[in-house]
Amino acid sequence: MIDVQRLRVLRAVAEHGSFNRAAAALRLTPSAVSQHVAALERSLGAQVVARSTRGVTLTPAGRIMVGAAESVAAELEHAKQQVDRLGSGRTHLTIATFTSGGRLLLPDALAHLATAHPGTVVHVREAEPEDSLPLVRQGAVDLALAYHFDGPLPGRNAGLAWTALMDDPLHVVLAEGHPLAAREALDIAELAAEPWVLGCLKTETYLRRYAERAGFAPEIRGTTTDYFFARSLVAAGVGISLIPSIAQTPQMAGVRTVPITPPAPTRHLGVATIHRRNNPQARTLIKALQERAAALDEN
Structure with a gap:
């Protein structure tokens, strides 16, 4: 079985680009970080980082494991939030959105959500896609109203599902x-x-x-x-x-x-969520966003 702490360490190494900086972020010694990575490589039977005098880079196996680490972290954060909310008896939905899309698309969709799921506590965070997509992967928000330009959605292969809007x-x-x-x-x-x-x-x-x-x-x-x-x-x-x-x-x-x-x-607008996340409030909001976007396309 893969140790979750080792995945956490690998994720920090990928984010910071070196064992020393990852160690500082995690409040560990560089030796401990190196040992965690080495133990992960032994358990996988594959090298996850390439070491050099300029730092470390992920191998193909390492990129796969960092994607898995982000998904695991998101699921654990989501589970923690669910446990924290058990006592209140109320459902919470956290949304990240960029400014112009949120202003035009979100208010009508939130009104529909309030009708369909009264009592849902909504939290909205303003964030550009480069910030909001990691928040979805980390489980800090339930969904992100975002956009991308040419090419694929950044991070699309790291556990994110993308619902195109317009x-x-x-x-x-x-x-x-x-x-x-x-x-x-x-x-x-x-x-x-x-x-x-x-x-x-x-x-x-x-x-x-x-x-x-x-x-x-x-x-x-x-x-x-x-x-x-x-x-x-x-x-x-x-x-x-x-x-x-x-x-x-x-x-x-x-x-x-x-x-x-x-x-x-052209910007391509859509909603990013975590794969396999069963959240009826999020599904209702996404459907309402699709209807609002379709109405704008007709005008």
């Missing part, structure tokens, strides 16, 4: 008097000479990727972490911006939104 294309936002503001669609190559405002720092990588394909490097004039503020800067003439469609409500005077010709940059 696609959220990014549009170009320009000042109302901009010469291109009246266009029905724009090729991103037409924007090579424009200064840009970022409404989310993660979109910079995405913007640069699409700009590189179009043969230019974008000039960044403004950086924010708030799409509403970014649109305000666009209206003031600082630059243009690339903003997801659901983040463009409420509407703002002084700006115009223009779609990008395909293939357009």
Whole structure:
């Protein structure tokens, strides 16, 4: 049988990249960490880390075991929460969500949940996907309303189930008097000479990727972490911006939104949960989120 403590140690080694840093995080000695890892390797009959003077990296077997460690930790945390809640006699549901998706999708879904499961205590945490997905894996939240760009969901193979909700294309936002503001669609190559405002720092990588394909490097004039503020800067003439469609409500005077010709940059919205988790409240909420997303797609 695999020792859970050894899995915990391996998970810390993977997170921190060295035995010394993992030992400090776990309040163990580096020798104890090394012994736990060695014992795990003996029990598996396979090497889980590759050691070098620059630290340690996971082997393929190690990556499998770290995924298992995250699932075990999540199940234990979920079980602890259930035990803690037995005395109250009430069901709790904890949700992590990114801001724009939570604002547009979550309120109606929570109202439906309250009708279907009265008495459920709801906890909501604001978190971007890079933070919320680990919270799901760790069992700290029951589900996460999240998104990803091109490629697979980060961590999808680490015990997470992904329920797709909707696609959220990014549009170009320009000042109302901009010469291109009246266009029905724009090729991103037409924007090579424009200064840009970022409404989310993660979109910079995405913007640069699409700009590189179009043969230019974008000039960044403004950086924010708030799409509403970014649109305000666009209206003031600082630059243009690339903003997801659901983040463009409420509407703002002084700006115009223009779609990008395909293939357009797109966020893929969905809900992340732990595999095999039987939670009727979570299932009700996910179904309500799907219905809300479908209604938005029809408009």
